[in-house]
Amino acid sequence: MTGINLWLDAYEDIYSDFDSRHYLTRRISEDFLAELLIELKNSPDARNMILSLPAQQRDEATEKVIASSLHKFFTGRFKLHAQLCRKKLSKGLSFLIFGVILMLLNSWIIYRSNVTYLLICLRVLLEPASWFLLWAGLDFLFYNYAGLKKNKNFYQALSKMHINFQSSEEGISTNKC
Numbered sequence: 001m002t003g004i005n006l007w008l009d010a011y012e013d014i015y016s017d018f019d020s021r022h023y024l025t026r027r028i029s030e031d032f033l034a035e036l037l038i039e040l041k042n043s044p045d046a047r048n049m050i051l052s053l054p055a056q057q058r059d060e061a062t063e064k065v066i067a068s069s070l071h072k073f074f075t076g077r078f079k080l081h082a083q084l085c086r087k088k089l090s091k092g093l094s095f096l097i098f099g100v101i102l103m104l105l106n107s108w109i110i111y112r113s114n115v116t117y118l119l120i121c122l123r124v125l126l127e128p129a130s131w132f133l134l135w136a137g138l139d140f141l142f143y144n145y146a147g148l149k150k151n152k153n154f155y156q157a158l159s160k161m162h163i164n165f166q167s168s169e170e171g172i173s174t175n176k177c
Contacts, residue, residue, distance in 0.1 A: 003043070003046050003048030003049060004040065004049045006051050008052065008053050010053070010057055011053070013029070014028065014032050014066065014070070015028060015032075028070070028073055036049075037154060040154065040157055046157070047160070048162045048163075049070075049161045049163045051163070052167070053166075053167065053168060058165065066163075071159065071163060075155075077151075077158075078152065078155035082152050085145065088140055088145045089141070093137065095133045095136045095140060097137075098137075099129075099131070099134030100134065101130075102129055102130030103134065105126060106123055106126040106130055
């Protein structure tokens with residue numbers, strides 16, 4: 001079984017230095033998340049997260065709380081990013097479709113109409129609006145959506161992992177989430 005191995009000096013390495021709440025509600029450290037991202041890139045098929053600590057620092061009750069907290073955090077972030085991906089995809093496709101519809105309407109006006117002042121004004125409004133919506137939709141789909149999808153995949157992978165703690169001297173796992 002493949003896994004991500006991280007060495008910690010203390011449980012506080014997982015959490016933000018500025019958050020003094022209990023382990024169940026503390027904010028996860030950006031450094032910890034950055035290390036997880038790097039490790040996940042190196043081991044994309046990892047199924048376990050092994051957090052190693054010095055034996056004298058370990059406490060089984062605290063480890064259960066932390067494992068539960070981490071799992072809850074990763075699952076919540078995955079759901080949040082999945083929802084953001086759906087919204088961004090929907091918005092991008094809507095912009096793209098409305099842009100194409102406006103382009104087709106503008107083309108139909110050019111093809112079917114006599115030149116009048118009102119139709120010229122309508123074309124002046126439709127043409128840039130259609131190009132804007134088309135490009136904005138493509139921008140959403142190719143750039144913004146791709147970044148959100150990477151975050152969604154990152155948290156999805158973390159939410160599926162089993163979180164284990166072990167003593168850095170032993171090399172055997174004791175707690176699983």
